[in-house]
Amino acid sequence: MQLEELSELAAEIQESQQHCDHCVRVCMAAGCQSSGAKVVFDALSEKTAESEHVCVKGVGCMGLCAAGPLVEVTSRGQAPVMYQQVTEADAQEVVDSLGGAPVERLRCPSDMPFFTSQHKIVLENSGVIDPEQIKEYIAADGYRALVHAVTEMTPAEVLREVDVSGLRGRGGGGYPAGLKWSTVSKMPGGDKFVVCNGDEGDPGAFMDRAVLESDPHRVIEGMVLAGYAVGAAHGFIYVRAEYPLAVERLTKAIRDATKQGFLGQNICETRFSFDIEIRLGAGAFVCGEETALMASIEGRRGQPRPRPPYPAQSGLWGYSTLINNVETFANIPPIIRRGGAWFASIGTEKSKGTKVFALAGRIRNTGLIEVPMGITLRDIVFTIGGGVPEGSQFKAVQTGGPSGGCLPEEFLDLPVDYDTLRQAGSIMGSGGMIVMDQTSSMVDVARYFMEFCMDESCGKCVPCRAGTHQMHALLDKIAQGHGSVKDLALLEELCEVVRAMSLCGLGQTAPNPVLSTLQHFRMEYVAKLQEHALPDGGPPASERSATPPAESQETTS
Numbered sequence: 001m002q003l004e005e006l007s008e009l010a011a012e013i014q015e016s017q018q019h020c021d022h023c024v025r026v027c028m029a030a031g032c033q034s035s036g037a038k039v040v041f042d043a044l045s046e047k048t049a050e051s052e053h054v055c056v057k058g059v060g061c062m063g064l065c066a067a068g069p070l071v072e073v074t075s076r077g078q079a080p081v082m083y084q085q086v087t088e089a090d091a092q093e094v095v096d097s098l099g100g101a102p103v104e105r106l107r108c109p110s111d112m113p114f115f116t117s118q119h120k121i122v123l124e125n126s127g128v129i130d131p132e133q134i135k136e137y138i139a140a141d142g143y144r145a146l147v148h149a150v151t152e153m154t155p156a157e158v159l160r161e162v163d164v165s166g167l168r169g170r171g172g173g174g175y176p177a178g179l180k181w182s183t184v185s186k187m188p189g190g191d192k193f194v195v196c197n198g199d200e201g202d203p204g205a206f207m208d209r210a211v212l213e214s215d216p217h218r219v220i221e222g223m224v225l226a227g228y229a230v231g232a233a234h235g236f237i238y239v240r241a242e243y244p245l246a247v248e249r250l251t252k253a254i255r256d257a258t259k260q261g262f263l264g265q266n267i268c269e270t271r272f273s274f275d276i277e278i279r280l281g282a283g284a285f286v287c288g289e290e291t292a293l294m295a296s297i298e299g300r301r302g303q304p305r306p307r308p309p310y311p312a313q314s315g316l317w318g319y320s321t322l323i324n325n326v327e328t329f330a331n332i333p334p335i336i337r338r339g340g341a342w343f344a345s346i347g348t349e350k351s352k353g354t355k356v357f358a359l360a361g362r363i364r365n366t367g368l369i370e371v372p373m374g375i376t377l378r379d380i381v382f383t384i385g386g387g388v389p390e391g392s393q394f395k396a397v398q399t400g401g402p403s404g405g406c407l408p409e410e411f412l413d414l415p416v417d418y419d420t421l422r423q424a425g426s427i428m429g430s431g432g433m434i435v436m437d438q439t440s441s442m443v444d445v446a447r448y449f450m451e452f453c454m455d456e457s458c459g460k461c462v463p464c465r466a467g468t469h470q471m472h473a474l475l476d477k478i479a480q481g482h483g484s485v486k487d488l489a490l491l492e493e494l495c496e497v498v499r500a501m502s503l504c505g506l507g508q509t510a511p512n513p514v515l516s517t518l519q520h521f522r523m524e525y526v527a528k529l530q531e532h533a534l535p536d537g538g539p540p541a542s543e544r545s546a547t548p549p550a551e552s553q554e555t556t557s
Contacts, residue, residue, distance in 0.1 A: 001261055001268050006138070006147050013139040020055035022098045024048070025072045027127060028058035029213050030245050031206070031367075032068035036087065040069050043091035054098060060214020062127035063115070065367035067108055072127070075099055084108035113383045114365045119346065121354050122330045123370045126214035131249050134256040137217040143262050145336035146221050150228055150268050153336075158229040159185060162332065164340030166352035171197055171288075171325035172400065172429045173505075174351075174418040180322065183312040184230040187320035192232035194223050195316070195323040197293055198239035198246070201285040202401025203452060204360040205432030208326035210368050211356070212239065212246035215330065216253035220276060222329030224263065225336060227274040230322050235276040238293050240283055250278055285402075285456035289504045290323045292458065303458045304504035325430065327356055347373030351417035359385050361434040362392055371416075378412040381435055392437040396520070400429030402449045402456075403509035405516030406442060425516045427509070442521040443528055446514045447475040453510040464507030467498035471514065481531030488525060492518065 001009075026032075026041040041058055048054040062070045067084035074080045075098060083094060083106040090106060097103050120126075129136040137143070149158050163178030184192060196219060200208040212219060223235045239246060254276050257263040265273045279297050286292050287302040294316050296302035315321025331353060335343045344352050351373040357380065359366050364386030371380060381387065381397055388394050396406040399416075405426030407414075414420050418428050436445065454468040474491045477483045495511035502508045518525060 001147060002151055003144070003147050006144060010139050010141070010144075013135045017055075017139065019052070021053040022055070022073065022075045024054065024056045024094070024098075025059045025062075025074075025127065026056065027060070027062045027068060027070040029061035029126075029210055030243075031061065031065040031210075032070055033245070035068040035085075037069035039088045040071065040086050040091060043088045044071070044095065047091055047095045054095070057130045058132075059128060060126040060131045061123075061210040061368050063118075063123070063368045064108065064365060066365055070108065070127075073098065073102075080110065082108040082110050114367070114369070114386065117379065117384050118370050119354050119372045120370045121334055121343075121346075122211060122218075122327055122356050123214070123368070124334075125218065126210065126368075129215070131214050131216055132252055134217060134253065134260060137215070138260075141337060142217055142333075143221055143257075143260075145333040146224055146228075146262060147268055149225055149336055150270050150272050155185065155229045155231065158225060158336065161336055161340040162229065165331075165335045165343040166340075166347075166350075167328065167331055167335065167343065168351065168418060169324055170327035170331070170355065170430065172403065172427065174428060177324065177328060180312060180324070181226065181230055183310075184232075184320050184322045187312065191234065191317075191319045192230060193316045193319060193321045194226045194230070194232045194235040195290075195293070195297070195311075195321055196223055196235070196237040196329055197288065197290065197323055197325045198237055198243075199281045199288045199293060200240065200243075200326075200430060201283070201288055201456070202403075202430060202432040203449075204358065204434045205401055205430060206358045207356045207368065207431040209243050209246055210358075211326050211330055212243065213249055216246075216250045217257060218330050218333055219250075219326055220253055220257055220263065222332035223276060224267070224274050225332050226322055226324070226329065228272055230320075232322065233273055233275070235274060236279050236297055236316075237276060238279045238281055238287070238297060241280040242283055247278065247280065254278070284458070285452075286458045286504070286506050289506060292504070293323070294321065301458075303460045304506075306503065327431070348415065348417050350419055355416070355428070355431060357431045357433045359433055359435070362388050362437040362440070363435040364389060373417050374415045376413050376415055377407065380416065380433065381412065385435065388435065388437045392439070394435070395438050395440055396436045396442065396445075398426070398434045398436070398445070398513070399432070400427035400509075400512070401432040402452050403427060403505065403512055404429050404432075405512045406436070406445060406520065407516070408520045425519055426512065441479070442517040442524050443475065443479045446517045447472065447479050449513040450475055450510065453506060457506060457510075461501075461503040461507065463498050463501035464503065464510065467494055467502070467507065468510055470494055471498065471511070475514070478525060478528050481528055483529050485529060488529065 045056045071083045071086045081102045167177040168174040289304045292302040292304045311321040356370045398406045450472045454472045457464045459465040499511045
């Protein structure tokens with residue numbers, strides 16, 4: 001297939017979709033489905049089954065999970081209308097309103113900052129197209145970048161665009177994608193592999209899941225482009241089995257892409273061939289680490305190994321392997337379509353493009369957002385997120401999941417980019433963002449994340465296996481009011497040891513929530529130490545010696 005043929009196919013598909021006067025889109029991502037979207041979709045479909053002028057279709061995530069199930073109606077000659085918290089009982093009223101006045105009691109204002117302040121690149125198709133229909137992806141410029149690359153560009157030219165874009169890996173480390181791709185492309189002969197890391201395990205994070213559910217062909221296209229650029233013929237998508245909807249849609253997308261000639265042998269009638277397999281993870285957080293992920297794909301226990309050699313040098317079965325996460329690959333098609341310079345014009349000097357975040361916790365507008373790099377935490381939490389619920393007071397925001405840090409109010413005006421967050425004692429991570437209010441005990445927060453890291457440690461290295469256990473024990477002791485000043489000092493010392501001596505990123509970053517809460521909320525730890533102190537200001541029982549004071553002891557000659 002040539003670019004002209006793809007353009008003609010896209011035009012035909014777009015024309016075939018024009019017969020509907022009204023299009024009713026129902027969010028069918030996992031978040032809205034958990035709120036009853038499937039029942040709403042069935043009810044709307046049933047009530048419009050005999051109409052030739054109404055199309056009801058399930059789409060991906062619309063973003064505002066707090067207001068789900070979400071329904072958007074577009075009608076000829078009228079502005080789109082979005083409805084929130086729609087139920088089965090509302091279906092008839094929504095259908096009756098088509099072409100007339102909207103149902104005001106269900107209306108979700110589309111001009112609210114949650115929608116208007118975003119800049120969508122990765123999520124541009126989410127909530128718009130049916131993720132299970134390849135024709136809708138093609139109509140939205142899908143696979144255009146792939147056809148253009150394999151028929152009109154050399155692999156070196158694709159690499160150059162990725163390098164010019166300044167794209168950094170969105171999995172948390174922020175390593176330059178162009179540099180990683182170039183390293184793999186330069187590795188001599190033999191098989192090469194492309195791996196998509198979809199093992200999203202951070203509490204409160206759902207970015208990758210939403211992208212895979214809402215726009216699976218976009219990730220596939222990004223992987224095939226990567227294979228073409230680095231000289232690989234095989235790809236794996238590693239996704240956790242707890243994401244059944246994402247797995248189901250990915251499976252169908254791979255099958256449909258193969259039928260259309262975008263995957264498999266001689267793609268677009270060229271000599272380039274590429275196939276993709278899905279590998280399911282059993283839910284081990286450590287398998288988000290690239291060497292542990294590769295061990296799991298190979299059928300071995302998911303444990304990290306020392307680096308070097310890096311996967312680019314020796315990865316799957318000893319062959320050169322390119323590993324990026326879901327969001328990184330989803331950025332590739334628009335970069336190739338519009339050019340690396342276009343992408344580099346967005347964001348900051350060292351953090352280009354946009355970032356997808358999952359907003360969770362004590363915040364009004366929980367959901368999925370995409371914003372340009374460099375936006376402030378204040379704009380994310382209070383402008384887009386709507387701030388904390390009424391009657392609550394903002395206390396902290398945690399970025400980066402269990403590996404990140406908790407930042408108090410004085411950091412709200414910091415720009416959100418890789419380097420600034422790291423300097424502030426946190427990290428970008430894969431994009432989880434949890435907001436806390438005055439009801440959150442920061443000691444309990446640190447204990448919760450340490451318990452998570454302790455449970456998820458693979459046990460291969462002693463600093464992580466034993467260190468996280470001991471840190472959790474100390475945090476538990478302090479949280480219950482039985483800690484001492486010595487325990488606090490030991491906790492800090494252990495944090496430094498675990499961070500410096502652990503084998504992989506899980507152990508190296510596990511102390512971050514503890515260290516950041518100690519730095520910014522130390523008085524909460526001190527208050528816990530004083531809970532069981534004596535009324536006269538003496539030390540807690542844990543610090544008092546059973547030996548009587550020296551002056552009261554009998555002396556012997």
